[in-house]
Amino acid sequence: MRTIYLTLTTLALLLLLSCCHENDTILTFDTGSKKLINSKLEFYSNGGNANLFFTTNKEAQPIISIDYLTRNESEWLSAKGFVDSGNGEITIHCDKNNTLNKREASIHVAVDDANFTIKVIQRPAGTANTTYDAYVVGEKEQTKEIEFTSNGKLTFSLRFDRPIWIKYDTIEQEEKVKLLLSIEPNEGLGRIAFIDVYVDGIKHSSISVRQQPATFSPNVVIPAVEAGSLYVLLGDEEANIRHIRNLTISGSLNALDLYVLKQRLFLSGLIARSYPLQLDLYETYILEGYKSYYSDLKIELPDNLPSIEEASLSSETFAYVDNIASLELPGYLEKIGPYCFRGCTGLERINIPDDVTVIGEYAFKGCSELKEINITPFSKLASLGDYAFATGTRLKSLYLPIGLTHISELAFKSCHVDSLYLDWETPPILKVVPKGETLSVPSGSRQAYESTPGWSNFKNIVEHNP
Known part of the structure; x- marks a missing residue:
């Protein structure tokens, strides 16, 4: 008799657990969204938008809150979300960072009884420092070295008023980048080129290189x-x-x-x-x-x-x-x-x-x-x-x-x-x-x-x- 009672009790508990499990909220994320949740969402200094996508078995709408982890910062993030027919989306907007400080925050999202957290990091405003922002070179063939310091990844792009007459290479050192210019001789009037400097893919500044004209005739x-x-x-x-x-x-x-x-x-x-x-x-x-x-x-x-x-x-x-x-x-x-x-x-x-x-x-x-x-x-x-x-x-x-x-x-x-x-x-x-x-x-x-x-x-x- 005791054995029958224990068996019935066990079955009742299993049935109850089964019913509870069937009522849990399930969130399934796509690959990119899962990666962001497991690691972090990173914005460059110019800010931007990011979207996370998921499916769920509930029609409950997301409840979102933001915790800012850096002090003395005004609100620089906003987030909103929705669920429609089992498909959910969270949209995050990040303002531009004009400071030289990294910013961090956590975005907490709850859908019914399920929740997740997105860690957000924004890079500081990019800096690229060099001695001069304008260079003048003679008409003869030569090389020129320009050294930069930066708090981010530096890349460069050249613009010319004439066909290409400068080639460049870079040497990366700890916290420094040397830009090596190879300048062709000038056989005509004066000319100018501009070096656009990018920090983490964002244009930071421009530097001019002006070459003197060839020797004038009377x-x-x-x-x-x-x-x-x-x-x-x-x-x-x-x-x-x-x-x-x-x-x-x-x-x-x-x-x-x-x-x-x-x-x-x-x-x-x-x-x-x-x-x-x-x-x-x-x-x-x-x-x-x-x-x-x-x-x-x-x-x-x-x-x-x-x-x-x-x-x-x-x-x-x-x-x-x-x-x-x-x-x-x-x-x-x-x-x-x-x-x-x-x-x-x-x-x-x-x-x-x-x-x-x-x-x-x-x-x-x-x-x-x-x-x-x-x-x-x-x-x-x-x-x-x-x-x-x-x-x-x-x-x-x-x-x-x-x-x-x-x-x-x-x-x-x-x-x-x-x-x-x-x-x-x-x-x-x-x-x-x-x-x-x-x-x-x-x-x-x-x-x-x-x-x-x-x-x-x-x-x-x-x-x-x-």
């Missing part, structure tokens, strides 16, 4: 220039740049390019006469702004540089430059600003483009060697500022277009011209007229000029057919 042509690129193309080796005697540029120029020309190519004082320059900018177009064509190139500029408008030359663009002997201005130029060429004592000849409407005050004052200011009958010139043509006594000839209607009182102060050509039938009344030898006026207007104060001072007044 005659240099720089075609199809992009605005803001002369800083690289011309280089900054003074001895090399001084080889140039004739420079022709075509393409787009901005205020930065004009600043580079003035700083590197233009000279003042006694030394300037030893390096005379013929400059042809006729096929260029002037754009505003000091922006470099190379967006990652850092250029230090002085404060308070003059602004330059499109199709204009600003005040003092060429002021006190003594080595320019001849200048072809941009063909689409519309305005020559005040003081633009003041004191250019070496300038002997200049052509004023037909689209120029304004020549500002003091524009050519003190250009004591200026012999030719070439203005054509098709010129749109309409306004002259005070002392605009105060060039002294060497000017051989000058033509003033009929559309020139606004002449400041002192526009021709200190201006002597051997031969002056006018198309106005009625003499303009000016406080100061140019001094000179011969005045050529439209047919039938000679008598009017001979009787007008100022104009009558010319020794010879002759007529021409307009």
Whole structure:
């Protein structure tokens, strides 16, 4: 009888355990999710999202809580989940880590009576330190070594403005990486490459490597220039740049390019006469702004540089430059600003483009060697500022277009011209007229000029057919 009782008790217990087991919550994870739970979920410093997938025999929705294991940290994780028809998903979002500290947390998930924990680690913001962020090398073939220290895995990528001219290799040491550059010789204009530095696959910074141009000949042509690129193309080796005697540029120029020309190519004082320059900018177009064509190139500029408008030359663009002997201005130029060429004592000849409407005050004052200011009958010139043509006594000839209607009182102060050509039938009344030898006026207007104060001072007044 006792044996029968024990058997029945045992069967009852087994039946009860069986029923309890059938009611347990079962979670089955896919391979990737199981791996994360058994080890850890790791985020790089830029954060991101991660998903875990499982199946379950219950329709209970997940309950999620987060424990942050690093102190003094604001909440940087969020997690949400759902169960639908036995399929479950947990989505975890990690914010970007801008600190230099590693962050740790635990995410606890409960589905009915089952639970699991996900350990989360986020790497600190990547660092990559080197001595300089810009390097300049000569035109000859050479090698360059750049050493980095970092708190992560460093990788590199090169960008070029020309076909590939740098190759690189890396040597990894404890907490350091040496980047070995093999640089080809340069046979043309200056060029630049950028080294993008990545820490743990995330872009950290860029380093520039600028190579000086090959030795310049006396005659240099720089075609199809992009605005803001002369800083690289011309280089900054003074001895090399001084080889140039004739420079022709075509393409787009901005205020930065004009600043580079003035700083590197233009000279003042006694030394300037030893390096005379013929400059042809006729096929260029002037754009505003000091922006470099190379967006990652850092250029230090002085404060308070003059602004330059499109199709204009600003005040003092060429002021006190003594080595320019001849200048072809941009063909689409519309305005020559005040003081633009003041004191250019070496300038002997200049052509004023037909689209120029304004020549500002003091524009050519003190250009004591200026012999030719070439203005054509098709010129749109309409306004002259005070002392605009105060060039002294060497000017051989000058033509003033009929559309020139606004002449400041002192526009021709200190201006002597051997031969002056006018198309106005009625003499303009000016406080100061140019001094000179011969005045050529439209047919039938000679008598009017001979009787007008100022104009009558010319020794010879002759007529021409307009």
